[in-house]
Amino acid sequence: MRVWQGFLMGVLLVPLALWPADPAAAASVSGRASTVLEWYDSANEETSLPVYQYLQLNAKDLGAKGYNFKAYGRLGNDLRDEENIKSRLYYAYLEKKDLFEGFDFRLGRQFISTTAGASLMDGLSLNYTLLDDYQIKVFGGGDVSYYQGYSAKDVVTGVEVSGNFFDSLDLSLSYLQKWDEGLLGQELLGFDASYDLGGKLWLYNELQWDILSERLSYAQVGGKYRFDFPLTARLEYLYSLPVFSSTSIYSVFAVAEYEEVLAEVTYNIRRDIQLFGRYVREIYEDFSDADVFEAGIEKLRTGSFSGYLTGVYRIDDDGQDLKGFKVRGAYRLTKALEAGLGMNLDVLEREIDYFDSDTDSDDTTSRRYWADISWRLTDTLNLEGKIERVDSDLWDYYNRGTLRLNLLF
Secondary structure, eight states: OOHHHHHHHHHHHHHHHHSOSSTTOOOEEEEEEEEEEEEEEOTTSOEEOEEEEEEEEEEESSSSTTEEEEEEEEEEEETTSOSOOOOEEEEEEEEEEEEETTEEEEEEEEEEEETTEEEEEEEEEEEEEETTTEEEEEEEEEEOOSSSOOOTTOEEEEEEEEEEETTTEEEEEEEEEEEETTEEEEEEEEEEEEEEETTTEEEEEEEEEETTTTEEEEEEEEEEEEOSSSEEEEEEEEEEOOOOOTTSGGGGSOOOOEEEEEEEEEEEEETTEEEEEEEEEEEESSSOOEEEEEEEEEEOOSSSEEEEEEEEEEEETTSOEEEEEEEEEEEESSSSEEEEEEEEEEEEEEEEOOTTSOOEEEEEEEEEEEEEEEEEOSSSEEEEEEEEEEEESSSOOEEEEEEEEEEEO
16 A cells, blocks of 8 residues: 555544544544645756645544544645655554553554664554653564665564663663564664753763674764853764665675764853854764864844854865855744745865866855745634745756645644
């Protein structure tokens, strides 16, 4: 069965599911329906006109109190038949909190996320809470992939054990394995910890171990400190090594490590205006390292105006330098209508080694301009629109537009 057929069947069956087995149990339904129309130039310089129908559904107390159903998906098609637009079922599951004390379950298509790994899964997850501070979660089912064939032999299973200690220390240990066509493709172990010291200092880390390859595949260690005045500082280290399925041809190739050191400060001028500065050291195994500097200011919308201005400067010894900025401003014209303008500009400077000549340099500038609007027609109906122009020194310009109508119910 195709995804869009299953989605339609699910929508059609909802009214039947909402009919309460117990007349005293009244189901309630809420959600959002979004109709989206886009237009843009495709790679073959033809104009595409995709249209999407999104539906987010929340149904509570189905047949009995505490049984809830949640779903979100889309139907899609290109009215000009230029692009292969896919329909999606993002999630659709039935859940019950406190089936008995401390025990919850979730059945259906759902997103599973642990430090050991993540997956969109068609299956069952069970969660048990003990003494309010300790949890164990077990899950298993079909591993859904949008970009490969979906087979009954594509299975994901795992377990996560977590707990809160001394009211400030959170620890979690997780295990996950994925099967591809009946063969073990990935087996991963994860550990994460978070410690909050008096609301001032927050320390955190995540570790992932690739059991099949017997090596560390991911690590993140960091700390965030809140000063007595409105300044926050963050320091973080990141390590990443790609993990491919053992059944993939890419698993036989050598992979390169990537490391990153980040330092960031954020200063609140007042509650709706903040400044930030960030430095990132990008560390590569096969290329020269890079230094990236970013700074900006953001105005949150507390009145009529909101916006941001940020700049970035990247330099490395290989000559792959980048300078750019992003700016956007929005103004609330009325209580129901807001309009905005924005621009992104990037200048990439590259040192290129030609086979028949000395090293030469190349500069490429790319620009993106846009205007957007948000109009609240009623309390349950709003309209969003955006039109943008994209161009660069290498490619011709193209225009892109989006129109979205949202209905809340």
